[in-house]
Amino acid sequence: MTERTTYLDPDPRDPRARRIRVRAYRWYAVVELDRDEYVDAATSLGQEPELPAAYRTAVDRVREASIDRIWYDGYRGDFWWGDSSRWVTMYVPYRHVESAVEALRAAELERDYNGLHTLADTLALPLDEWLAPGERELIRGVDFDSPPRAFLRFLQGKAKRCGVRLNGRATAGSVWVRPTLSVTAKQIREMYPEQYPGWVDRWTGYIEPEDAPIRPWVGGRTQNRSHGARPVEFRAVNTPSGGDCPCGMSLQGGKDHTDHHAAWAFGVRVPKNLAWWGDLAVVSTQSPISWRKLAYEVARMPQRENHYDFRSWSHVDEPEVTPDNMRVYLLQVNGYVIGYLAAHDTSDHQRWNLIDGAQYGDQDHTLRPRIILIWVAGAYRHQGVGGTLVQALADDFACDIADVSWSSPVSDAGRRLARRLSPEGIWVS
Known part of the structure; x- marks a missing residue:
């Protein structure tokens, strides 16, 4: 079908x-009926171009019935339309396009809404019959025409709006249904009848006739395990609803917290376009941008956790040479970066014996690698990952672990790691 336009006024060039x-x-x-310019012209002449209430009611009936019909055919998307009198929009199956155009024409020019109501009746589906209580098999080609799975999905959505559990199963050429009403849905609708006008309980107390069809057993879980069950009871208690998570975010952070916490606990996922040929990668300020961006992403983990103002890695512009050989060490396991060490080289150090409160020793101007920050994913802590990163830094610089310098002040976790790796003391800078 090609796009076409039907003019309702004598002069289509107007x-x-x-x-x-x-x-x-x-x-x-x-x-779609376009009344945009017509409304402006009528308003300028002091006329009332608004749609009559009967007009809107008829259009709403057609729109609701036609959307149900389209969903019934298998469409899974949504629909949008406005409430302005400038546009009248309807979504209709192809076989009813001509009827919809003629009904809109009669409604707009003659204020005859019979065509719209007739179209709505034609499009209406027997939902009350399909959702009636009782076990039964609906046959494709007899009771419905759409594919069984699409039909079952449509019925489940409609049943949910009625507060009904469908208990349905699609087969090759039919759909078995047994609509039942939950106690909770019944209570809600009886407590707030104004929210459910016209709702009638047809399911409570229904008794299956003796000749009711029996649904074939196909294995799996037993049917109707909730038969005779009592509703769950709820109690009001004091629960923790705020505070900070160990990952550094608020416990009320929602999806953002969930995503960040997963990365904090299990590591940052390695992009698929990175070819990672070993366990440990050394990223410098001259590395490809994809690697430097990954380092920047991982640096977000310790920044959030410790509430730092800045990330320890920020080289995401053009490749550059830094005088202190700034670099990061990334350790990956199973496609996730679980260890991060940022380091550079410096020649201004002091000796510290790792005793709390002890003064630093004399100055030393030997060029050494300096640890800026170490971070390990939450699930991999206390497993030697930090020591592996420090050893990699020392090996890369061709020095002993005891010759590595640590940025001051050293955190509590850093002190524990330093005492394990270099119990006689460390260099700080």
Whole structure:
């Protein structure tokens, strides 16, 4: 179907002329009445171009029935339309396009809404019959026409709006259903009848007739394990609802906290476009941008955890040479970066015996590698990952671990690691 336009006024060249446009999509056609310029012209003349209430009611009936029909056919998307009198939009199956155009024309020009109501009745689906209580098998080609799985998915959505559990199963050519009403849904609808106008309980107390069809058993879990069960009871108690998580974010952070906490606990996922040929990667300020961006992403973990103002790695612009040979060591396991060490070289150090409160020793101007920061994913802590990173730094510089310098002040976790690796003391800078 090609896009076409039907003009409702005598002079189609008049920009104020009302027109009905038909646009084709994969699952349906959009039939839209354009009254935009017509409304402006009528308003300028002091007229009331608003749609009558009966007009809106008829259009709403068609729109609701046609959208149900499109979903029934298998479409899984959503629909959007406005409430302005400038546009009247309907989504209709292709076989009903001509009827929709003619019904809109009669409603707009003659204020005859019978065509819209007739179209709504034609499109209406027997939902009350499908959701009636009792076990039964709906046969494709007899009770419905859409694919069984699509039909079951549609029925489940409609049943949910009624507060009904469908207990359905799709087969090759049919759909078995047994609609039942939960106690909770019944209580809610009886407590707030104004929110569910016209709702009637047809399911509570229903008794299956003796000749009711029996659904074939296909294995798996037993059916109706909640039969005769009592509703769950709830109690009001004091629960922790705030505070900070060990990952550095608030416990009320929602999805952002969930995503960050997963990366903090298990490591940062390695991008698929990076070829990682070993366990440990050394990223410098001259490395490809994809590696420097990964280092920048991992540096976010200790920044959030310790509430630092800045990340320990920020070289994400053009490649550059730094006089202190700034670099990071990334340790990956199973496709995730679980260890991070930022370091550079410096020649201004003092000796410290790792005793709390002890003064630093004399100055030393030997060029040494200096640890700026170490971070290990939460699930891998206390497993020697930090020591592995420090050893890699020392090996890379061709020195002993005792010759590595640590940035001051050294954190509590850093002191424990330093005492294990160099119990006689460390260099600090």
